[in-house]
Amino acid sequence: MDIHNFLISPAEAAQRHGPHDRIVMSSRVRLARNLKDAAFPGWAKKPERIRVLDWIRPAVESLPEMKDAFSEAMDNLSALDKQILVERHLISREHAAKSSGSGLVLNRDETFCVMINEEDHLRMQALRPGLQLRQAWSAIDRLDSELEKKLDYAFNNDLGYMTACPTNLGTGIRVSAMLHLPGLVLGDQINPIVQSVNKLGLAVRGLYGEGTEALGNVFQVSNQMTLGENEITIVERLDKVLSQIIEHEENARQTLLEKQPKVVYNHIGRAYGILANAHSISSKETMNLLSFMRLGVEMNLFPGTERSLVDELFILTQPAHLQRMLSDKLSAEERDLARADMLRERLKNVGRPVVKHFGPAGTGN
Amino acid sequence: MLCSNCKDKPATVHLTQIVGDKMQKLDLCEDCAKAKGVNDPGSFALADLMLGLGASQEIEQAGGGVETKCPRCGFTQADFKKSGRLGCPECYKTFAEGLEGLLKTMHKGTRHAGKVPEALRESREQADRLKLLQKKLDKAIKEENFEQAAQLRDELKQLAPRATGLTVT
Numbered sequence: 080m081d082i083h084n085f086l087i088s089p090a091e092a093a094q095r096h097g098p099h100d101r102i103v104m105s106s107r108v109r110l111a112r113n114l115k116d117a118a119f120p121g122w123a124k125k126p127e128r129i130r131v132l133d134w135i136r137p138a139v140e141s142l143p144e145m146k147d148a149f150s151e152a153m154d155n156l157s158a159l160d161k162q163i164l165v166e167r168h169l170i171s172r173e174h175a176a177k178s179s180g181s182g183l184v185l186n187r188d189e190t191f192c193v194m195i196n197e198e199d200h201l202r203m204q205a206l207r208p209g210l211q212l213r214q215a216w217s218a219i220d221r222l223d224s225e226l227e228k229k230l231d232y233a234f235n236n237d238l239g240y241m242t243a244c245p246t247n248l249g250t251g252i253r254v255s256a257m258l259h260l261p262g263l264v265l266g267d268q269i270n271p272i273v274q275s276v277n278k279l280g281l282a283v284r285g286l287y288g289e290g291t292e293a294l295g296n297v298f299q300v301s302n303q304m305t306l307g308e309n310e311i312t313i314v315e316r317l318d319k320v321l322s323q324i325i326e327h328e329e330n331a332r333q334t335l336l337e338k339q340p341k342v343v344y345n346h347i348g349r350a351y352g353i354l355a356n357a358h359s360i361s362s363k364e365t366m367n368l369l370s371f372m373r374l375g376v377e378m379n380l381f382p383g384t385e386r387s388l389v390d391e392l393f394i395l396t397q398p399a400h401l402q403r404m405l406s407d408k409l410s411a412e413e414r415d416l417a418r419a420d421m422l423r424e425r426l427k428n429v430g431r432p433v434v435k436h437f438g439p440a441g442t443g444n
Numbered sequence: 445m446l447c448s449n450c451k452d453k454p455a456t457v458h459l460t461q462i463v464g465d466k467m468q469k470l471d472l473c474e475d476c477a478k479a480k481g482v483n484d485p486g487s488f489a490l491a492d493l494m495l496g497l498g499a500s501q502e503i504e505q506a507g508g509g510v511e512t513k514c515p516r517c518g519f520t521q522a523d524f525k526k527s528g529r530l531g532c533p534e535c536y537k538t539f540a541e542g543l544e545g546l547l548k549t550m551h552k553g554t555r556h557a558g559k560v561p562e563a564l565r566e567s568r569e570q571a572d573r574l575k576l577l578q579k580k581l582d583k584a585i586k587e588e589n590f591e592q593a594a595q596l597r598d599e600l601k602q603l604a605p606r607a608t609g610l611t612v613t
Contacts, residue, residue, distance in 0.1 A: 223559075
């Protein structure tokens with residue numbers, strides 16, 4: 080099956096809604112599991128990895144949640160296909176680098192995605208739009224409970240689920256949310272927030288996870304510790320911290336509008352100006368500017384424009400998506416031209432930001 | 445505690461590494477940690493970081509010692525240093541001694557407190573009960589409380605036949 084016919088279109092994907100999705104773009108809970116009698120994928124030789132894949136894949140496919148799922152060995156996906164899956168946040172960059180002996184099973188509505196032979200034999204994830212950590216946890220918990228009947232997991236009474244990296248040992252759980260925080264970035268509050276979140280034993284990462292920068296003011300917050308406390312405790316701690324971050328972000332936006340409206344309008348106006356008029360634009364600049372447009376839509380500066388348009392462009396303007404749409408093999412420079420063409424076209428009916436009137440010094444009303 | 449690099453500012457970043465059968469610690473201040481590229485403890489490749497931290501003598505020591513090798517998969521400590529990952533589930537037993545300290549610094553605790561596969565739930569509870577009884581028995585013997593010891597021994601005997609055949613790790 081062709082992955083492109085399977086994937087939900089960017090337009091539809093941008094229509095997905097969840098609680099607090101002004102700020103929380105998506106929630107994810109991932110579990111790491113391994114088979115008892117096999118070496119971990121990073122150490123196993125190719126025949127063993129293939130054996131493990133052939134063992135695990137039918138088991139995952141047979142789950143009721145995976146009815147009509149997309150299931151494929153990684154060596155049957157092109158580099159472009161894999162990159163598109165990364166841009167959709169369905170697989171990790173590490174998994175995209177895999178080929179023979181690794182696989183992927185993705186359910187019809189893209190709420191479950193199971194990576195086989197990534198760093199561990201199984202990396203299963205439940206994905207939800209908006210802030211839905213508890214829902215994502217109970218969904219993946221159910222999936223895992225069904226799968227444990229079919230597969231012999233490596234489990235130790237003291238250490239819990241055994242994982243390739245000791246950082247995932249125990250519960251093997253990674254609970255994370257993707258947050259859009261332009262208010263905290265503009266208000267210069269993001270660093271202290273990141274530091275205090277770190278102090279709670281949580282990690283803050285960039286758009287594509289580990290080791291990536293926070294393009295488009297998008298941050299991923301996740302737990303780091305997996306051993307010594309149970310899953311619910313971890314989920315609830317993250318949930319609590321996220322509620323606080325949401326509150327800080329909302330306050331930051333409010334404060335900016337009251338105290339520095341010109342700063343906010345300047346960023347949003349410039350973002351619109353460039354996005355709607357540029358003839359060459361990089362993916363990175365696009366992300367960062369779309370972030371401010373998204374903020375502008377939420378502040379009602381673009382009447383008649385839906386946030387989903389911006390969210391769709393977030394997906395479409397990423398390199399692999401663009402490459403795929405234009406079919407030809409493009410150089411980075413050519414992509415920048417094509418990206419700008421698409422943005423001008425898609426934004427041609429979006430009017431300039433409508434700004435409430437302020438005093439000449441811009442000190443507020 | 446002062447930074448072990450500049451010996452000037454207080455150490456706020458603490459790294460632990462297992463070399464041979466020994467655990468080694470490195471304490472850095474925020475500036476030195478940043479200068480060494482240790483600014484995201486989340487993306488953990490401790491072994492990688494340490495290699496870049498000029499810990500040459502420690503690595504030499506490890507090279508000079510006898511290398512532990514996992515009997516199940518052939519993974520060695522040097523491999524762990526290279527990748528920061530283990531070879532197979534059995535490696536956790538093979539390298540248990542060195543890992544203990546690492547797990548302590550990494551996690552909330554060193555004993556699993558979360559989900560247990562249903563098929564193993566009963567045997568895990570059983571193992572826990574046995575462990576607890578054994579502990580009580582040892583204590584009773586130490587305190588020369590022989591009456592209680594005898595009682596505990598009988599309880600253990602009663603439980604034990606059901607536990608044999610299980611691999612209690």
